[in-house]
Amino acid sequence: MDKIAKDVGDIQSRLLHHRPIINAEIRYFVREFEEKRGHRESRLLENLSKMVVEANEQMLPTNLEGTNQDMMSNIIKRCKSSLSDSHFALQLCFENYVISGIT
Missing domain, CATH: 1.20.5 (Single alpha-helices involved in coiled-coils or other helix-helix interfaces)
Incomplete structure (x- = not known):
């Protein structure tokens, strides 16, 4: 009887407690997102910053x-x-x- 209660408790915790699964999915999603994006945004912002500096130097008189x-x-x-x-x-x-x- 104790074994059945323990098995039912294990099944219940697996069915109702999704935190470990959700945490693993979140970590997987973040890792995939970062790998696919490849820090594209930071490179884009650096390029834009360089373009703005060059434009300021060329177009605006001192x-x-x-x-x-x-x-x-x-x-x-x-x-x-x-x-x-x-x-x-x-x-x-x-x-x-x-x-x-x-x-």
């Missing part, structure tokens, strides 16, 4: 403030030139109007 100052001074010069040209054209139009109005 002194943005100086560049902005140069651009602004160039824009101001062009605006002043356009203003003087338009003032000259306006003077010519006014003189032509006055001359044509007098005669």
